[in-house]
Amino acid sequence: xxxxxxxxxxxxxxxxxxxxxxxxxxxxxxxxxxxxxxxxxxxxxxxxxxxxxxxxxxxxxxxxxxxxxxxxxxxxx
Numbered sequence: 001x002x003x004x005x006x007x008x009x010x011x012x013x014x015x016x017x018x019x020x021x022x023x024x025x026x027x028x029x030x031x032x033x034x035x036x037x038x039x040x041x042x043x044x045x046x047x048x049x050x051x052x053x054x055x056x057x058x059x060x061x062x063x064x065x066x067x068x069x070x071x072x073x074x075x076x077x
Contacts, residue, residue: 006062011043024048030055 015027046053
């Protein structure tokens with residue numbers, strides 16, 4: 001699985017898991033620009049009508065073969 005496939009699957013799995021706990025959520029792919037010209041391609045998560053969200057660089061999860069998609073999210077409990 002390449003990074004693009006991983007990212008799409010991660011978004012689907014994470015959205016499904018978050019909605020079980022928190023109701024309607026928006027989980028979307030996003031290109032995040034940071035200070036000092038650095039950036040990453042990751043995800044943004046927020047409540048459906050929320051104005052505040054979080055951005056996550058998921059590339060380290062992709063590199064970690066022990067973190068299969070949403071299973072990585074569940075294991076942080």
